[in-house]
Amino acid sequence: MAEKYPKDRFDTIPEDLHRVGAHRAPRARGRGWIGVGWAALATVVLVGLGVFGLSLVDSGNSFNGAIGSTSKSATATRTPTPTPTITPIVDPKLTVNVLNGTATAGLANSVGDALAKAGWKVGARANASETDLTQTMVYYSxxxxxxxxxxxxxSLPGAKIGQTQDYAETGADLTVVVGSDYKG
Structure with a gap:
């Protein structure tokens, strides 16, 4: 059974007050940041899934290099490989591509002719992407x-050798990059 209490000042509500839900507590401070946090987390997850999906679809993408790296920096990281115990051979079954890394016109053709005369099967003869190389290199993958x-x-006086995967996609077994030190 409901108990009756005497009327007091809280029982009379002014006519101009149109409040609904006055019993609710005020909103907690900082509650808006929860939505921002969830949005940031969702963005990170979606970007991560996108990068993973791209790496599955296109295996040619590489995320190992620095942002903005160019082929010039990749060339600078190659170092000649010392191989004193290997016996040099001439294998006419292997294809050799020749790239001119200098500003001298026709150097790739003359080096290609010298290699063909030495018994090599010469493939493509072209200019390299750089024209300021100083060392003649023979690369193998x-x-x-x-x-x-x-x-x-x-077969090329002063040439050094090095192992790299940079020219593996060309299909040639060896790639000669002629530098300004070539005296042929």
Missing amino acids: DPKNQAAALGAAK
Whole structure:
């Protein structure tokens, strides 16, 4: 049974007051940041899933280099590989591409002719993307071609050898990049 209490000042509500839900507590401070946090988390997750999905679709993307790196920096990281125990060979079954890394016109053709005369099967002859290279290099991507790279370097006075995957997509077994030190 409901108990009756005497009327007091709280029982009379002014006529001009149109409040609904006056019993509710005020909103807690900082509550808006929860939505911002959830949005940031969702953005990070979606970007991560996008990068992962792209790496599955296109395996040619590489996320190992620095942002804005160019082929010039990739060229600078290659170092000649010392190989004193390997016996140089000439293998006419291997294809050799020749790239001119200098400003001298026609140098790729003359180096290609010298390699063909030495018994090599010369493929493409072209200009390199850089024209300021100083060292003539013979690059190989497969370690089994190291002796052949030494043989090609022996055919070119002053050439050094190095292993890199930069030219593997060309299909050639060896790639000669002629520098300004070539005296052929």
